Amino acid sequence: MRGQPRILINTPEIELWPGGLLRARSNFDARAIARARYVLRRKRDGRFLAVDLPEGLLALVTHLRREPGLDQALDALESLHPHTRSGIEHVAELPLDRLEERLHALGLDGAYGERTGLPLVPEPDWLALAGFDRYRRPLWLHVDAARGWSHMREAALRDDVVLEAISGYRSHDYQLGILERKLARGLSVEEILTVNAAPGYSEHHSGLAIDIGAPDEPPAEESFEHTSAFAWLREQAEGFGFVMSYPRDNPHGIVYEPWHWCYRTG
Structure with missing residues (x-):
């Protein structure tokens, strides 16, 4: 982790965690994460999808290329590499994807916000x-x-x-x-x-x-x-x-x- 930025890169479906901050259940995942610069983690269930190693990307799941949001996560990962970007200066907001789907899972709809007066809150693109x-x-x-x-x-x-x-x-x-x-x-x-x-x-x-x-x-x-x-x-x-x-x-x-x-x- 020495020399790496301690930031979480956020995309709509996948989070990119700095290596060394996550604990894996399987020995294979643990060995890979121990060497990782970043770990791609599925947001909806916390599943580890892949690790960014010095020699390249290592998949931790089958059919990684079919994973929703993977292209956005890989684009974000590429932007972190020193030869493409010197750092992160601005915090942007992610789109409010799948909002209705999540509300419907609870039997709610957009009237919830009107009833409570609570505003919609986007996620930032990094933390x-x-x-x-x-x-x-x-x-x-x-x-x-x-x-x-x-x-x-x-x-x-x-x-x-x-x-x-x-x-x-x-x-x-x-x-x-x-x-x-x-x-x-x-x-x-x-x-x-x-x-x-x-x-x-x-x-x-x-x-x-x-x-x-x-x-x-x-x-x-x-x-x-x-x-x-x-x-x-x-x-x-x-x-x-x-x-x-x-x-x-x-x-x-x-x-x-x-x-x-x-x-x-x-």
Whole structure:
């Protein structure tokens, strides 16, 4: 990983992860990923598709060439090579592909946005590594939010307050998976949507939102408001560009979320 940019390249169907940040189940995949510059990962289920090695692309699945979105992912990969591009300066938005398909899977349609007042949220075409979350997973954020989070976390530490990242960027497909797993546990769509926005409408898609926790506190619980971390955020977060998106009695039908903070770019 030395000398490589620590960025996640995002395309509508496939993510390109820097090598060394993913763990594989099979020995073959693990050996390939250990040598990879980038790993092509299918967004809808997390399947590893291929690795970019110094000697070229190595497929990890059969019929790789039939994979939806592969051409876009390979174009993005090519743009990263030093002889074609010196770096990434601008964050662009991905098209809102398959939005209706994801909503229909939950029995929803475009009226959901009108009813809740939640705007559609595109995914960025790349994200910065902002460290690791409480569970040692890579924390991906929009580059502006990543800088804001780093400065805010360091400032809190100087005041003897520990801020832990619980969750950052989530793709539309990942959000759909969260809702589907809760449905499988017997929760209704209506119950779930008071806690999780429908895919396409979550601030996490932008990479600007981060769920924040405190040591020894359960994640994403209202009890977070009684911690010194929340007290510090309430006084200091806005100075670093972060605001709490869902206070009590917010107009979107989302429960009070003292842990959810979003970086405002404007």
